[in-house]
Amino acid sequence: MINETLARLRSLRLTGMADALNQQLDQPGTYSSLSFEERLSLLTEQEETERNNKRLARLLRSARFKLAARIHDIDIDYEHPRGLKQNQMASLSGGGWLDRYRNLLITGPCGSGKSYLACALGHMACLKGYSVRYYRMSRLLDELILAHGDGSYSRQLKQLAKVDLLILDDWGLEPLTQQQRNDLLEVMDDRHEQGSTLVTSQLPTRKWHASIGDETLADAILDRLMHNAHRIELKGESMRKKLGKLDAVEHLV
Numbered sequence: 001m002i003n004e005t006l007a008r009l010r011s012l013r014l015t016g017m018a019d020a021l022n023q024q025l026d027q028p029g030t031y032s033s034l035s036f037e038e039r040l041s042l043l044t045e046q047e048e049t050e051r052n053n054k055r056l057a058r059l060l061r062s063a064r065f066k067l068a069a070r071i072h073d074i075d076i077d078y079e080h081p082r083g084l085k086q087n088q089m090a091s092l093s094g095g096g097w098l099d100r101y102r103n104l105l106i107t108g109p110c111g112s113g114k115s116y117l118a119c120a121l122g123h124m125a126c127l128k129g130y131s132v133r134y135y136r137m138s139r140l141l142d143e144l145i146l147a148h149g150d151g152s153y154s155r156q157l158k159q160l161a162k163v164d165l166l167i168l169d170d171w172g173l174e175p176l177t178q179q180q181r182n183d184l185l186e187v188m189d190d191r192h193e194q195g196s197t198l199v200t201s202q203l204p205t206r207k208w209h210a211s212i213g214d215e216t217l218a219d220a221i222l223d224r225l226m227h228n229a230h231r232i233e234l235k236g237e238s239m240r241k242k243l244g245k246l247d248a249v250e251h252l253v
Helices: 002-011 015-026 036-063 086-093 112-128 137-150 151-164 177-191 205-212 216-227 239-252
Strands: 105-109 132-136 165-169 195-201 228-234
Touching: 002 015, 002 195, 002 216, 015 036, 015 137, 036 112, 036 132, 036 195, 086 216, 086 228, 105 112, 112 132, 112 165, 132 137, 137 151, 137 165, 177 216, 205 216
Parallel strands: 105 195, 105 228, 132 165, 165 195
Antiparallel strands: none
8 A cells, every 4th residue: 555655646746755755664763653744744844845956956957057156155255345245245135126026237347256146146046936047148149030030039038028037148248230139129128027137247337328239229228127227336356367366376385
């Protein structure tokens, strides 16, 4: 009967409960003193834990982060004078901005840690159960151009609109074509007040309007992106250069 019960649990995709029941059977001395209600509670707790772990793994796979970054990693250096405030990061880590469909704009020079912070906040969002998708800006625009040709454009726009947090890394590195401007407006319009968008850029936000290259479309795109956005402006020397100097010293020791 036990084997039949285990088989039924697995057929119902209650693998967490099945594994927990197996553990109770393998260690009778540990669980024999517990009541039926207590043992049942342990089974359901294990099932919930397994489902949460599977959901997190699925969200992280779908996000396709460039970097394996974490908010609480020691690599987030608040001592280095680059304009990163610990209280601001703590506030963003709470996730309330995602519930309110607020955007986040991270600007700063090359190597200042923009992509790392973006991926760290994206990982935080996955931990809280939000869906996330990371793109380098140029690759997203290339994919949308291809989607026009293979007939998947509308479907791809719908997928982008459904993501709780869309991360666009390296905004403004290359001039935009007319088609790319139109596509970018479609993405921003679909996501406006429906989801959050995190953008990183080497350009200060005051130069974004000119970088888009069309005054009318720039107004429309940036109005949807900037009016409800939090901002982080990173400064100072490249963190890559700093770490490179540390590595060189370590080699000399």
